Amino acid sequence: MKELNKEVLLEIDGGLNISGSLVSSFTKAINAILDLGRSLGTAIRRISSGNLC
Numbered sequence: 533m534k535e536l537n538k539e540v541l542l543e544i545d546g547g548l549n550i551s552g553s554l555v556s557s558f559t560k561a562i563n564a565i566l567d568l569g570r571s572l573g574t575a576i577r578r579i580s581s582g583n584l585c
Contacts, residue, residue: 578584
């Protein structure tokens with residue numbers, strides 16, 4: 533294994549940092565938007581067909 537000096541260590545950049553909680557929040561937001569669209573579509577279909585309670 534090669535030892536790195538201080539100058540080389542300071543030049544190292546990290547990779548893309550995406551945490552699990554960030555991915556989870558994105559999927560929850562997408563699911564919420566999809567559920568809202570389904571509910572709106574169902575309401576429009578029921579109103580147009582006259583199937584109201």
